[in-house]
Amino acid sequence: MYEIYFPQGFLLGTASSAYQIEGASSEGGRGQSIWDVFSHSQGKIEDGTNGDIACDHYHRWREDVELMKSLGVNAYRFSISWSRVLPKGRGEVNEEGLRFYSNLVDALLESKITPFVTLYHFDLPQKLQEEGGGWLRREIVEDFVEFAEVVSTELGDRVKYWATLNEPWEFTWQGYVTGEDAPGLRLGVDAALRATHNAYLAHGAAVQVLRDNVLSGKIGIVIHLNFVEPASQSLNDIAAARRWEMCQNRWYLDPIFKGEYPEEMIKLYGDNAPSVQPNDMILIQEPIDFLGFNNYRRSVIASGSDLPPVDMKRINPPGEYTEMGWEVYPKGLYKILKWIHENYSVSNIYVTENGAAFPDAISPDGRIHDERRVAYLIEHIEQALKAAEEGIPLRGYFVWSTLDNFEWAYGYTKRFGVIYVDYQTQRRIIKDSGFFLAEISKHLK
Ligand code: FCB
Numbered sequence: 001m002y003e004i005y006f007p008q009g010f011l012l013g014t015a016s017s018a019y020q021i022e023g024a025s026s027e028g029g030r031g032q033s034i035w036d037v038f039s040h041s042q043g044k045i046e047d048g049t050n051g052d053i054a055c056d057h058y059h060r061w062r063e064d065v066e067l068m069k070s071l072g073v074n075a076y077r078f079s080i081s082w083s084r085v086l087p088k089g090r091g092e093v094n095e096e097g098l099r100f101y102s103n104l105v106d107a108l109l110e111s112k113i114t115p116f117v118t119l120y121h122f123d124l125p126q127k128l129q130e131e132g133g134g135w136l137r138r139e140i141v142e143d144f145v146e147f148a149e150v151v152s153t154e155l156g157d158r159v160k161y162w163a164t165l166n167e168p169w170e171f172t173w174q175g176y177v178t179g180e181d182a183p184g185l186r187l188g189v190d191a192a193l194r195a196t197h198n199a200y201l202a203h204g205a206a207v208q209v210l211r212d213n214v215l216s217g218k219i220g221i222v223i224h225l226n227f228v229e230p231a232s233q234s235l236n237d238i239a240a241a242r243r244w245e246m247c248q249n250r251w252y253l254d255p256i257f258k259g260e261y262p263e264e265m266i267k268l269y270g271d272n273a274p275s276v277q278p279n280d281m282i283l284i285q286e287p288i289d290f291l292g293f294n295n296y297r298r299s300v301i302a303s304g305s306d307l308p309p310v311d312m313k314r315i316n317p318p319g320e321y322t323e324m325g326w327e328v329y330p331k332g333l334y335k336i337l338k339w340i341h342e343n344y345s346v347s348n349i350y351v352t353e354n355g356a357a358f359p360d361a362i363s364p365d366g367r368i369h370d371e372r373r374v375a376y377l378i379e380h381i382e383q384a385l386k387a388a389e390e391g392i393p394l395r396g397y398f399v400w401s402t403l404d405n406f407e408w409a410y411g412y413t414k415r416f417g418v419i420y421v422d423y424q425t426q427r428r429i430i431k432d433s434g435f436f437l438a439e440i441s442k443h444l445k
Contacts, residue, residue, distance in 0.1 A: 004381070004443050007388055011114060011396030012441055013075030014068065014418060015353050017121035017166065019051045020405040022081060024058035029094040031087025033123040034134065034175075035408075038182035047411035054406045056426050058100065063428065065107045067419055068402065071434050072441030075114040077352060077398045078104070079121035079166065082147050089125035090143045098154045105158050116161040116352075116398070118222060119148055119206065122171050122182065122408075129183050135172065135195035144202035145209055152213035160217055162210050163292050163352065164203040167224040169248055172196045177307075180409055189309070190272040197274035200255055204283035220290035222352045223252045227336040231302035231315040240303035240312040243268065247310045248299070257344045259285040268309050290395070291340065292352035296324070298332035322376075323357040323414055330379035337387035337394060348395050354380050355400035357407070357414040360431060368420045368431040377433055381440070399437065403428065 006012065019035045039050035057064055068076055082089065084097035108115045124134050128143055152162070174181035176191040185191065203221055210219045228249065230241035246265045254262055259281040266273045304313025320328040333354065340346060356376040360368050381397060388394040404417035412423055418434035421427075 004440050005385065005389075006444050007394075008445050009395070010388075010444060011075035011116070011350070011398075012437070012444055013073045013077055013113070013116065013396070013398045014071065014402035014437070015077035015398040015400050016057075016402045016405065017079040017118065017123075018081035018084070019054070019121070019123040020401075020407070021055040021057040021403055022084075023052060023054040023056045025050075025052045027058065028084065028096045028100065029087060030081065030097060031083035031089070031094075032126040033081065033083045034126055034129045034182040035123050037126050037129075038184050041184065044184060045409055045411045047413050049406070049411040051406045055403045055421050057403070060426065061100075061104050062107060064403065065104070065111055065113070067428060067430065068108075068113055069111040070430065070438065071418065072438045072444075073113065074441065074444055075116055075161075075396060075398065076108055076402070077116040077118065077163075079118040079123075080151050081123055082120065083123065083125040083127075085150055086125065086147055087127075089128035090146050093150055098150070101151070102154055105155055109158060114161065115155075115159045116163070117151075117155065117159050118163045118166050119151065120144070120164065121166040124183075134175075134183060135198050136176070136191060138198050138201070140198055141202045141205050145205045148206035148209040149213070152210050156210070156214040156217070160214065162214060162217055162219045163222045164206045164210075164219075165199055166222045167294060168196055168199050168203075169224055169252055172199065188272070189269065190274075193269060193272060193274045196251070197276065197280070200284045201280060203256075204286040207286040207288060218289040218348070220288045220292055220348075220350075221256065222292035222294060225249050225253075225293040225295060225336050225340065226297060226299040227332045227339060228299045228301060231300050234303075236303040237301070240310075241299075241301040243310050244299060244301045244312045247307075253291075253340075253344055255281065255284045256288065257285075257346070270309075272309075290348035290350055291344070291346045292350045293336070293340070294353035294400070295333055295336055295351060296322075296354065296356070296400075297326040298329045298335070300327075323359055324410075326356075328356070328376060328379075330376075330383045333380050334383035334387050337384065337392050338390075341387075341392045346393070348393055350396040350398070351384055351394070352398050353400040354384075354397065355416050357416045360404075360415045360420060362420070362429065366429070368429055370431045370433050373418070373431070373433040374436045377436060399433075
């Protein structure tokens with residue numbers, strides 16, 4: 001038996017997102033999202049696939065809840081498809097969509113699994129993209145408030161954990177600068193920063209709505225955070241690492257916890273910096289109850305010409321890498337937890353995603369012996385719990401992901417699940433990593 005000590009009340013769960021697992025993209029009154037349009041555009045997805053069917057979770061959610069129950073986990077993080085609830089982004093509510101989430105929540109609670117909802121996980125209603133450019137439009141704040149209002153009115157009596165946004169850095173930079181993700185635009189840094197600012201206003205306004213609608217709610221946001229290290233002790237590399245830390249980490253934490261964007265970065269961005277109106281920062285700083293962060297690797301940074309004007313280059317030190325090409329560096333999780341604790345006053349922290357893609361295959365015995373993922377999880381959970389033992393207020397840990405699923409621009413080529421999905425038959429098989437979770441979850445208190 002693997003020895004492990006979880007703090008009292010610790011949440012141990014798996015995580016997913018709507019577009020990556022639900023499928024049923026044109027069923028049940030769902031409207032189109034930017035990911036439907038993007039994934040159906042030629043050449044955007046590595047294997048030419050899309051999320052039309054995905055894991056068919058929309059039809060198989062009962063089985064999926066049963067599977068989670070057998071993993072012994074006490075929490076499940078999932079997101080709400082905005083266009084399933086409000087097919088045009090605003091206005092007419094699709095009751096059938098709301099019912100889907102309501103039933104899911106009931107089944108989770110019956111199984112003693114705490115639902116942990118993310119409102120926005122990359123899948124903006126297409127209609128809102130077409131009207132004025134999605135997150136580039138400041139008025140999107142009102143739309144997001146409406147979405148938060150509709151969902152929390154329905155689920156707020158049963159769901160206590162709410163995250164407003166997932167990884168704002170990803171959906172703004174990859175959606176509006178590099179074009180790797182939906183909506184696939186290559187507009188420039190100013191667009192990413194404007195989209196971020198609007199998303200943050202929407203976050204603050206949604207926190208207020210959730211506060212009103214959810215009795216004793218725990219409300220927060222999910223940010224992607226990596227521990228940043230310079231590739232060498234040269235002054236140029238140190239400066240580049242510092243810029244990257246400000247661009248990816250601090251730009252997303254400072255507004256919420258300090259009410260400002262990092263000054264140095266504003267100077268560097270110059271005319272590209274977003275226009276901040278009076279009172280914006282007050283709204284963005286609306287108090288939250290927790291910080292959720294997603295972490296997969298560390299960032300070793302040298303000076304370079306990537307992502308001007310940040311001017312950096314990612315270095316891959318020798319070591320073990322996952323199928324995503326991400327370094328396996330468990331200490332990075334401990335280091336980033338410490339970094340958060342030392343730099344920001346956060347009283348509740350959750351690792352809302354951590355996990356690894358490996359090329360899993362079904363063995364002749366019919367099982368999936370994903371020992372590298374098991375090792376990854378053991379080492380990362382150990383590092384996370386070490387931080388908790390040292391007094392860092394870590395309250396939970398979620399493995400990405402429950403099921404193998406649609407990994408955005410990589411399509412179905414990357415498997416992150418602790419449950420294997422045979423996409424031909426939709427058959428699910430618990431991997432050894434899932435059995436590992438079942439083993440350690442016996443120690444939850
Ligand atoms: C994160 C996303 C999640 C998944 C993992 C691998 O950036 O939040 O949806 O794609 O990466």
